Amino acid sequence: MNADELAVATLRLAERQALAAEAQVFWSAVGSILTAVAVLFPVMIGLWQAFGHRLFPHRAFGSTYTFVGGGGELDSTITLFNRLNVPLTIIWWDIVWLEFKWWKITHEAIVVAPDVPWEEPGFTLSPHGSHTFTVGTEHDPFEWGREPTGRALYLRFYIVGDRRPIRLKVYPKSLQE
Known part of the structure; x- marks a missing residue:
């Protein structure tokens, strides 16, 4: 080489x-x-x-409603469905009108709240189970009227172990849910 x-x-x-x-x-x-x-x-x-x-609470939970205004012959109810595979304990709930502007809540008005102190245990939602909330009775009907523009009716509830509430839209239902 x-x-x-x-x-x-x-x-x-x-x-x-x-x-x-x-x-x-x-x-x-x-x-x-x-x-x-x-x-x-x-x-x-x-x-x-x-x-x-x-x-994504709308994927983990579902809701249906039956609102009877005015006459009060029937109870007004909201049914909460648990779509998860684990049981959840709800310690507090209420129903609120929420108004959103851009990305934040600008107004919150409590419509119905239970007469239960915080110390009492709530109820347990079994996996894929449901619970019905009675929000009006024959003597005290739930007068929800028409929804104000830009506002929606939410079921707000606290789960054991969570610091913040979960807000689940009840009315009006949008097409995305």
Whole structure:
């Protein structure tokens, strides 16, 4: 081998070694990313199961209503459905009109609240179960009238272990829910 051939062979060897080093760095990065995904995926599933009902309450809970105004022959009721696979204990509930402007609540008016002190336990919603709230009686009908513009009727309830209430839209129902 002469000097030129030796220089070319040395350059080719250096190029192969550089490509092998780049491939090693690439595959180690791919392995690190796959390891991170494999570790974080169960964590994300656990967080979703723990807090998913807070982010999307209309998917975790459902509601129907029967409002009879004026005559009061029948009770006005709201039924809450638990769509989760775990039982939930409700410690307090009330019904409120909420008015939203952009991203914040600008007005909140309590319509119906139970006559139960905070210390008394509420009720437990079984998995995929339901509970019916009576919001008006024959002697004291629920006069809900027409909904004011820009406002909606919500069932607000507290679950054991949560600091903030969950607000579930009752009326008017939108097409997204």
